[in-house]
Amino acid sequence: MSHSHSYTDLLRLNAWIRKNADTWHFHCATRTVQESKLFPVPAYMVVSYLQAFYRYPPLLRRLAARMSPEAIGDRLRETSTKGSIISLSCVPEFYLAGRQTLIELGLMRATDALDDLVFVQDFAERVNLAYHRNHAHVLPSDCNLRAQLLPERRLQVFEADAIGMRAGDRLHTALKRFMATANQYVLLSHCESRLGIWNHGPYRCRANEEMLVRGFADLGECDLPWLDGIAAEVSHNNLTLPTIVKDTHFHIVDDWASFEATPAFAHDNVVAVGLYTSDFLSEGEIPVAMDNAATLAEFLAHENEILGRATRELWKRMAGWSRDQMIDAGAMVYAAVAKDFFHVAGDYRPDDWFTIDACAQAVKPLLNDEYARDFLAELLGYISLPAQQGSSYNMNKWFDGQGDMWTPVPYAVLDGDEYTSSSGPLRGGWTSLEPKRGPYLTTRGKLDLEAYNAAAAGFTPASCAPRFRYLDDAWVRDHADSALADELYRLDQRGSRHLDGRGAGVTRDELDALRAAGDVAATPPPASSGDIGFLAVHGLAVKKSGSAAEVAALMGADVAAIEQALDAAVAAGHAVAGAGKHVVSPAGRAWLDAAYPVVCAAYRAEPGFAEAYERFEVVNRQLLALMTRWQSRDIGGATVANDHADRAYDARVIDELGALHERAEPILQRFGDFEARLAVYFELLDAAYDRVLDGDGDYMSGVRVPSYHTLWFEMHEDLLRLLGRTREP
Amino acid sequence: MSSHRPARKWARPPQSRTVAFYHRRVAELFAARVAASGKSWAAAVWDGALALTAADYQALEDELLASGLRFQMSAGISLVEAPEKYEQVAAVDDLDDVEPDADGRRLAGHGDNVFHVTADVVGTARFIKSVDVVMDMLTHGVPPDTVAIIDDSGGTLTAPILEGFTAVVCKGGSVRSHLGILTREYQIPCLMNAEVRGLAEGDRVQVEYSVAARPPYEEAGGAGRARVWKLAAEDGA
Structure with a gap:
């Protein structure tokens, strides 16, 4: 019967409840309806709400005896774990959603479990206040959907050490693939929820740049029991990727740690990235493979493979689950948003989070797909349920509706109205899933649970120790010259490539200089169509894939010079090499597309060139028809493969080729008047024709020799590119 | 029905059929149980002996299904495990209008x-x-x-x-x-x-x-x- 809350307490509580109702509605309503063909998502969401309602009060009370919510919020801010923006914002909401569910079902009233409600909401608010202290808004939605979590000391290191890249280069490509794979993997491992993916920021960098700090949590063998074995090869449990993006403004970074940008985020605009890991046992963020662009790209590619493999294995494991197992897994992932508070304190117990409370289990027979979906739609979307409604004068913050998502506490409990204190102590629970058996991947290697808890309980990172804990940016403003400020900054600078030991005095100008030195310079555009760098990439584009010798032959250029130019193209990210062949990369194509209008401006403006091309098109159609006749014959109305047994037939086709070759000559020579190297095609075609005349039919249309057709096709491609035209069907 | 189930001013019935049914029946059931216990609401609300059980909830589902209603499905697993509870819906496929041949093609x-x-x-x-x-x-x-x-x-x-x-x-x-x-x-x-x-x-x-x-x-x-x-x-x- 405890309740000794004051009027002020309840005023603050109800304002906090309404804030949560408003932001939750905004976040739910701006997402598409959560439906999955694999997981029964709405059903597991309802179970998770009830799990949160029954379990958070006893668990958080146990935790509070060891550690304050503020200390936990500070610790989570200094590292990047599952205890991220989205988890922290979900803790109060999930409890409120469980409470509202029971109120709507008639199983409790708004005055019930009053002390639980006050305790859980107070705890959750205080964790969020400490976590978000740098920007001093309790939730990103209070800051117009912006989440500037980190102080300068950390951001300077992130920015200074971020490794430059350019669209299409190796690091850029590896990063793009890794982000795609990691997103896919984490969405799957979190039962199609976003709880393992987070972003915060943006943070202004250079004039046209913003940094978004992105990351993934619980990648390795961790609390999620279903990653045992499957994630054994994963290198780090948590990854942090400070991502610097040009010409993009992140106008939304929300309470669910998701972002939106104007213009839309495009990977091509990423100019630099870093990679770190951290957890409850690390001194802040530890750089990963950040020696240089090559080591980072290599690591991302390596990890990409591992996560891709793990995704495939995990999908197979989950596809074998029963509906009950899927509901348990999803409900546990959701309700476990508070689990990392307990890791910080070294009091993590798997049964708290990875069994389902008996009272939540009982409700499962209600949770068919339709009820769960429609209940959530009414609860979170339409706000149409009875206990959500206000009077007919009421107008909701967002949509003027009569309801608000979460029912407040009636103040009459201050004056004798009946209430209850708590829904009771921690109950037992169970799950139809396999329990956790494997080790826990940490920054100190793989540990068993006992060792992990013991290490966490005995550890406080220096930045959270009494000497530094209260030294925020507001203090730094007035004490930047002090030895203590230098010490504080050096904590984050440990292991930094550029700032190790520098202290608090690093200026914006110095960062600009460091960044400029690290920028990957754009390869200058070619000066002319004879530029060897242009010829190498253009020739490769014409050839599709080929060796330096093949490209050189086609471009009428020196092999050694083309070889050197292709090496440079690979280094610049314009081409990819492998097994003696090269291929133009997406960035290389973009570079070419930008170059053509410049280097080909003269031909494109020249009517004679276009006229020659129109004449070529006529011959081209004849050539294609002729090649088809060479490959197939019409026999008795049926088209059959030409087996070349009929020498007379073949001879007629070869004669036709001779005539066509003669007709083509003046046209092809005309191209040479505009671009001398194009004359090489006639020489090459002449050689192929000679081989055909010598009886080597392969030189007609074979694909394994420089046949007449292949050369013609390549010449056509060359002309199309020079003229900026597309191929006719 | 009972003083343990207060009428709610301003309330409108839920929009969806299953929500309307379950919320009405769960509240009735629990209110009746509390009333029968002779306990006050405060004494009864968290009393484990009075709490609805999985069997109680299952009986409500049985009641609903007995009325002939079948649920709409979202997750493939739901239909696989309990086809008798769900409306049979064709897989999302815009070849639905095409009749399969003898080989199912x-x-x-x-x-x-x-x-x-x-x-x-x-x-x-x-x-x-x-x-x-x-x-x-x-x-x-x-x-x-x-x-x-x-x-x-x-x-x-x-x-x-x-x-x-x-x-x-x-x-x-x-x-x-x-x-x-x-x-x-x-x-x-x-x-x-x-x-x-x-x-x-x-x-x-x-x-x-x-x-x-x-x-x-x-x-x-x-x-x-x-x-x-x-x-x-x-x-x-």
Whole structure:
């Protein structure tokens, strides 16, 4: 019967409840309806709400005896774990959603479990206040959907050490693939929820740049029991990727740690990235493979493979689950948003989070797909349920509706109205899933649970120790010259490539200089169509894939010079090499597309060139028809493969080729008047024709020799590119 | 019904049928149980002995199903495990209007056959739409049984990996296009000028490369085109 809350307490509580109702509605309503063909998502969401309602009060009370919510919020801010923006914002909401569910079902009233409600909401608010202290808004939605979590000391290191890249280069490509794979993997491992993916920021960098700090949590063998074995090869449990993006403004970074940008985020605009890991046992963020662009790209590619493999294995494991197992897994992932508070304190117990409370289990027979979906739609979307409604004068913050998502506490409990204190102590629970058996991947290697808890309980990172804990940016403003400020900054600078030991005095100008030195310079555009760098990439584009010798032959250029130019193209990210062949990369194509209008401006403006091309098109159609006749014959109305047994037939086709070759000559020579190297095609075609005349039919249309057709096709491609035209069907 | 179930001012009934039913019945059941206990609400609300059990909730579902109602499904597993509780809905597939033939195949389209082969090809439809797909297949190899569905008839996009395809269905061009010529040279069965619909990445397909080749000079389209079927999903796949 405890309740000794004051009027002020309840005023603050109800304002906090309404804030949560408003932001939750905004976040739910701006997402598409959560439906999955694999997981029964709405059903597991309802179970998770009830799990949160029954379990958070006893668990958080146990935790509070060891550690304050503020200390936990500070610790989570200094590292990047599952205890991220989205988890922290979900803790109060999930409890409120469980409470509202029971109120709507008639199983409790708004005055019930009053002390639980006050305790859980107070705890959750205080964790969020400490976590978000740098920007001093309790939730990103209070800051117009912006989440500037980190102080300068950390951001300077992130920015200074971020490794430059350019669209299409190796690091850029590896990063793009890794982000795609990691997103896919984490969405799957979190039962199609976003709880393992987070972003915060943006943070202004250079004039046209913003940094978004992105990351993934619980990648390795961790609390999620279903990653045992499957994630054994994963290198780090948590990854942090400070991502610097040009010409993009992140106008939304929300309470669910998701972002939106104007213009839309495009990977091509990423100019630099870093990679770190951290957890409850690390001194802040530890750089990963950040020696240089090559080591980072290599690591991302390596990890990409591992996560891709793990995704495939995990999908197979989950596809074998029963509906009950899927509901348990999803409900546990959701309700476990508070689990990392307990890791910080070294009091993590798997049964708290990875069994389902008996009272939540009982409700499962209600949770068919339709009820769960429609209940959530009414609860979170339409706000149409009875206990959500206000009077007919009421107008909701967002949509003027009569309801608000979460029912407040009636103040009459201050004056004798009946209430209850708590829904009771921690109950037992169970799950139809396999329990956790494997080790826990940490920054100190793989540990068993006992060792992990013991290490966490005995550890406080220096930045959270009494000497530094209260030294925020507001203090730094007035004490930047002090030895203590230098010490504080050096904590984050440990292991930094550029700032190790520098202290608090690093200026914006110095960062600009460091960044400029690290920028990957754009390869200058070619000066002319004879530029060897242009010829190498253009020739490769014409050839599709080929060796330096093949490209050189086609471009009428020196092999050694083309070889050197292709090496440079690979280094610049314009081409990819492998097994003696090269291929133009997406960035290389973009570079070419930008170059053509410049280097080909003269031909494109020249009517004679276009006229020659129109004449070529006529011959081209004849050539294609002729090649088809060479490959197939019409026999008795049926088209059959030409087996070349009929020498007379073949001879007629070869004669036709001779005539066509003669007709083509003046046209092809005309191209040479505009671009001398194009004359090489006639020489090459002449050689192929000679081989055909010598009886080597392969030189007609074979694909394994420089046949007449292949050369013609390549010449056509060359002309199309020079003229900026597309191929006719 | 009972003082333990207060009327709510301003309330309107829930909009959805299952929410309206369950919320009414759960509240009635619990209120009746509290009333029967003789305890005050405060004494009863968290009393484990009075709490509704899984059997109580199951009885409510049975009551609802006995009324003839069947639930709408979202997750595939729900229908698999309890088909008797759910409305039978066809899988999301815009070939639903196409009747399957005796072998369970649905006709997904036609194309002009570039050359005749002795047997039709059965494989996995993979859409080769972007450079990224091609780069990926170049790096990791073309997956086996790939029937490449290609938009572009020039052979440009697929050049580096063309040889790896089991077969090709090209939505553009003609049997005379470069891609037609190249596939003929590689002896990779190919349809050109194909019109296909209702196929998704990874679908199993059968393509009728066994029909006569399209005469190169006949007008494209028309009768005698090779057919593309989407096959029924394989058990256990």
